[in-house]
Amino acid sequence: MKVLKFGGTSVGSVESILSVKKIVEAIDEPVIVVVSALGGITDQLLNMSALASKGDMAYQNEMDEIIARHLTLIKGVVPEIEQSNVIRHTTTILEELENILRGISLIKDLSQKTSDTIVSYGERLASYIISNVIKDARLYDSCCFIKTVKQFNKHIVDFELTNRLIQETFNPLPNVALVPGFISSGKENGEITNLGRGGSDYTASILAATLNASILEIWTDVDGFMTADPKVISSAYVIDRLSFIEAMELCNFGAKVIYPPTIYPVYHKNIPIRIRNTFNPDAPGTYISNEEHADEHKSVIKGISSIDDTCLVTVQGLGMVGVIGVNHRIFRTLAQNGISVFMVSQASSENNTTFAIKNENADLAVKALNKEFELERAQGEISDMVAEKDLATVAIVGESMKHTPGIAGKLFGTLGRAGISVIACAQGAAETNISFVIKREYLRKALNSIHDSFFLSEYKMLNLFLIGLGTVGGHLLEQIKQQQQKLMKQNGVKLNVVGIADIEKMLMRREGLDLNTCIQDLRKNGMDTSTALIKDEILKMNIFNSVFIDCTASEEIAGLYEALLNKNISIVAANKIAASSFHKNYASLKDTARKRGIKFLFETNVGAGLPIINTMNDLINSGDHILKLEAVLSGTLNFIFNTISEDIPLSRAIKMAVEARYAEPDPRIDLSGKDVIRKLVILAREAGCVVEQSDVKTNLFIPPSYFDGSIEDFWKHIPELDVEFEEKRKKLAANGKRLRFVASMNNGVCQLGPMEVDSHHPFYELEGSNNIIMITTERYHDYPMVIKGYGAGADVTAAGVFADIISIANIR
Ligand code: ADP
Ligand code: ASP
Ligand code: MG
Numbered sequence: 001m002k003v004l005k006f007g008g009t010s011v012g013s014v015e016s017i018l019s020v021k022k023i024v025e026a027i028d029e030p031v032i033v034v035v036s037a038l039g040g041i042t043d044q045l046l047n048m049s050a051l052a053s054k055g056d057m058a059y060q061n062e063m064d065e066i067i068a069r070h071l072t073l074i075k076g077v078v079p080e081i082e083q084s085n086v087i088r089h090t091t092t093i094l095e096e097l098e099n100i101l102r103g104i105s106l107i108k109d110l111s112q113k114t115s116d117t118i119v120s121y122g123e124r125l126a127s128y129i130i131s132n133v134i135k136d137a138r139l140y141d142s143c144c145f146i147k148t149v150k151q152f153n154k155h156i157v158d159f160e161l162t163n164r165l166i167q168e169t170f171n172p173l174p175n176v177a178l179v180p181g182f183i184s185s186g187k188e189n190g191e192i193t194n195l196g197r198g199g200s201d202y203t204a205s206i207l208a209a210t211l212n213a214s215i216l217e218i219w220t221d222v223d224g225f226m227t228a229d230p231k232v233i234s235s236a237y238v239i240d241r242l243s244f245i246e247a248m249e250l251c252n253f254g255a256k257v258i259y260p261p262t263i264y265p266v267y268h269k270n271i272p273i274r275i276r277n278t279f280n281p282d283a284p285g286t287y288i289s290n291e292e293h294a295d296e297h298k299s300v301i302k303g304i305s306s307i308d309d310t311c312l313v314t315v316q317g318l319g320m321v322g323v324i325g326v327n328h329r330i331f332r333t334l335a336q337n338g339i340s341v342f343m344v345s346q347a348s349s350e351n352n353t354t355f356a357i358k359n360e361n362a363d364l365a366v367k368a369l370n371k372e373f374e375l376e377r378a379q380g381e382i383s384d385m386v387a388e389k390d391l392a393t394v395a396i397v398g399e400s401m402k403h404t405p406g407i408a409g410k411l412f413g414t415l416g417r418a419g420i421s422v423i424a425c426a427q428g429a430a431e432t433n434i435s436f437v438i439k440r441e442y443l444r445k446a447l448n449s450i451h452d453s454f455f456l457s458e459y460k461m462l463n464l465f466l467i468g469l470g471t472v473g474g475h476l477l478e479q480i481k482q483q484q485q486k487l488m489k490q491n492g493v494k495l496n497v498v499g500i501a502d503i504e505k506m507l508m509r510r511e512g513l514d515l516n517t518c519i520q521d522l523r524k525n526g527m528d529t530s531t532a533l534i535k536d537e538i539l540k541m542n543i544f545n546s547v548f549i550d551c552t553a554s555e556e557i558a559g560l561y562e563a564l565l566n567k568n569i570s571i572v573a574a575n576k577i578a579a580s581s582f583h584k585n586y587a588s589l590k591d592t593a594r595k596r597g598i599k600f601l602f603e604t605n606v607g608a609g610l611p612i613i614n615t616m617n618d619l620i621n622s623g624d625h626i627l628k629l630e631a632v633l634s635g636t637l638n639f640i641f642n643t644i645s646e647d648i649p650l651s652r653a654i655k656m657a658v659e660a661r662y663a664e665p666d667p668r669i670d671l672s673g674k675d676v677i678r679k680l681v682i683l684a685r686e687a688g689c690v691v692e693q694s695d696v697k698t699n700l701f702i703p704p705s706y707f708d709g710s711i712e713d714f715w716k717h718i719p720e721l722d723v724e725f726e727e728k729r730k731k732l733a734a735n736g737k738r739l740r741f742v743a744s745m746n747n748g749v750c751q752l753g754p755m756e757v758d759s760h761h762p763f764y765e766l767e768g769s770n771n772i773i774m775i776t777t778e779r780y781h782d783y784p785m786v787i788k789g790y791g792a793g794a795d796v797t798a799a800g801v802f803a804d805i806i807s808i809a810n811i812r
Contacts, residue, residue: 001214002213003034003208005034005035005203006219007201008038009039016279017129020278021077030174032208033177034200035179041069042119042197046118048066049114049119050110052101055105055108057105063098070129071087078132093121096121123180138176141180142181143192144169146206147165147186148184148185152336152338154196162210173211181201181203182195183203196261202259202261205261205263205264209266209269209271215272217275218258222275223277223283224276224283225255228304228305229254238285240284241289242287243288246303249397250303250305254305255303274288302397304450310357311388312388312424313369314388315385317352319381320351320352320381320382327346329373334355337361337368339357339368342357343424343426343435344356356437365385366385392438393437394435394436395433402430403431408427417598420442420445420446423438424437448543448544452545459493460493461544462493462495462496462546462808464480464497465538465549467551468552468557469551470502473549473552475797476551477500493809500518500519501526505528506527531556535563546569547570547805547808548571548572549571551575554577565596570593572599572805573605574800574801579685583685583690601807603800604800607771607773607791608771608791609789609793609800613682615785617686624777624779626687626775627746627777628774628776629775630743630744631773632742632771633771634670634676634791636769637671638740638770639657642768643656644729649722651715651721655715676741680744680745681696683745700753732756735758736758739756741753742755762788770788770789773786
């Protein structure tokens with residue numbers, strides 16, 4: 001015979017009850033069917049009791065809902081000829097319930113006994129209705145055979161009596177027995193009690209164990225026991241097999257799919273459990289047993305579970321060291337107060353013991369322990385109890401962790417990279433579980449990071465925030481879209497754009513944006529934005545493995561980097577402002593990134609997509625020393641020098657640079673060398689020099705007076721230089737030379753200005769707006785390394801940013 005338990009979600013609607021009917025009627029051996037209340041009813045019953053006990057008549061609205069829901073259900077699932085009977089009986093039960101509630105609302109008092117009575121109606125109603133749906137089902141009352149006694153203020157099952165009564169009740173066993181889960185009654189007084197929230201699983205397990213069932217099937221709304229709660233981790237997947245120990249550990253730490261006490265009775269009798277999905281009966285589900293099996297999964301951990309309701313209480317004092325019996329007193333006191341402890345950690349110095357309990361027990365625990373250790377506190381041997389609330393506990397579970405080195409290292413490394421600090425941790429010597437406590441706000445991030453690190457070996461996820469949707473940002477989005485699938489398949493990297501923003505709007509979605517429609521979505525549904533809001537939203541999302549991509553030229557946005565790095569968000573900047581700001585700031589950003597094991601990358605700050613900074617870093621990291629840098633770093637200035645000819649004077653060439661969009665609309669930004677100064681400073685710093693922008697010696701080819709007035713003045717006066725310039729050019733051309741605007745760093749001295757080069761010089765042939773850099777090092781001494789190519793352009797810059805992003809994915 002089998003025992004099948006259907007939870008609230010499986011009996012919540014017409015379709016699901018019809019599915020239950022089909023599943024049960026297809027079984028050709030005796031079966032006990034345990035059912036919960038319709039999904040959500042237990043919560044509603046408790047809520048109504050609370051309202052009624054305050055005299056709040058709003059409970060009536062919920063009552064009406066409950067009545068309507070049950071009656072509608074009957075009409076959908078009970079055969080028509082029996083409907084009126086079933087409705088009549090159900091209405092009687094509902095009236096009883098209403099009467100009790102009315103009484104409570106009048107006397108405004110709610111005892112535990114009455115509350116337990118009220119909450120039992122959920123299962124009573126459900127089991128009655130379903131017994132009229134499944135063919136030949138015989139309805140039982142669990143209160144007649146599940147008996148409880150009170151211990152430490154809780155109702156616990158009296159197994160001796162319960163077992164005997166179950167044996168008697170189910171002898172002989174009908175074909176289909178229908179049993180309400182969860183509810184029970186007191187051994188002494190027969191008053192209605194229950195087995196605790198989620199307790200229907202337990203009812204089913206007790207029945208299965210006592211009657212030696214061949215299997216206990218728990219039917220619910222997911223395909224099985226999963227690697228993590230699918231409501232938090234969308235990529236969680238079903239575990240085929242678990243041992244009883246693993247299942248127990250996972251349930252104890254919050255995997256709601258099975259009520260924790262459920263495992264023990266069947267484990268004791270070696271009866272396997274299968275978790276199955278009422279909505280997908282063909283799925284094999286999860287098989288929980290003691291049977292050995294080859295592990296198909298590579299992962300050493302089987303699952304992750306968590307309890308978001310955690311308070312840590314610490315008992316501490318030097319007076320505890322070496323004293324025998326302190327822990328005994330702590331746990332005795334907690335037991336006497338009916339407080340359950342789910343994790344304990346003690347420092348080997350013995351001067352403190354920390355344990356985890358539910359938040360609701362915190363005040364009582366503190367009070368009771370303060371009293372227990374009153375004397376020691378008065379003598380200063382033990383301090384006042386400390387309770388830290390609003391924490392969460394996470395456990396990773398798997399029997400193969402036993403004797404596998406490095407699991408704890410991987411776990412804590414993962415948390416460290418995510419910027420999550422562990423407040424307490426525990427690992428039993430059995431090595432099947434490592435549990436740790438963190439701040440509650442980090443729970444989601446912790447679960448995601450760990451799941452990603454232990455389970456998703458097919459790909460690594462990187463969550464991207466893209467700020468700035470101009471030409472570079474736009475090209476980048478397009479490139480990510482093109483490459484997304486290929487990166488996932490070939491490189492095992494999943495790029496998930498979780499936020500985009502420009503100066504007007506921002507759009508953030510934890511699950512990732514659809515890159516085909518995100519720009520329209522931003523315009524339509526985006527929030528109004530500001531730098532502060534962008535920061536707040538990103539920090540609030542607190543998402544794991546995230547990268548902030550700055551494709552703006554904004555000083556304010558650059559001002560966010562430090563705060564973001566401090567929350568373990570890597571930065572990829574096309575924006576030059578931060579790296580060229582005061583050296584102190586630059587060094588601090590790099591330092592923060594290094595200490596936190598994340599990245600601050602800005603390859604595209606110099607030479608767009610050309611691999612300049614990375615190359616320099618590779619040289620330095622391999623022990624080389626950069627002695628000298630010479631570079632043409634301004635596409636605009638190079639274009640101007642290349643364009644000036646007999647026919648095109650200086651002023652015209654400048655205008656053409658603006659028209660071709662090489663130069664800024666105000667070309668003075670380029671002509672003043674400001675942009676090149678920034679690039680040179682960044683390069684010199686990456687080569688190891690401590691320099692500021694003000695240290696760069698600048699020799700401009702346009703006199704300072706031209707930069708003073710308005711832009712109109714500039715355009716008016718600039719032709720004054722045409723003649724002189726053309727003469728110079730002609731003279732140079734006659735000598736086989738050209739003019740280049742060169743930035744250089746020589747032994748730490750930075751300067752920039754025009755330079756005459758002859759045809760042997762590598763800078764002589766530099767077409768269009770290209771950039772070139774010559775790096776002289778100890779190794780590349782007589783023949784310096786030369787990197788040359790497009791130094792501007794949205795597509796190559798976006799590609800450079802993209803390369804930085806990929807390099808972050810690769811270090812993980
Ligand atoms: P029922 O009403 O059938 O008793 P529950 O809501 O008590 O259902 O339990 C099923 C739910 O447990 C799932 O919907 C899922 O959200 C949650 N859950 C939490 N952790 C896990 C896990 N590791 N595997 C599967 N489900 C889980
Ligand atoms: N109906 C009860 C609850 O919601 C028991 C159960 O569902 O297992 O807690
Ligand atoms: Mg449940």
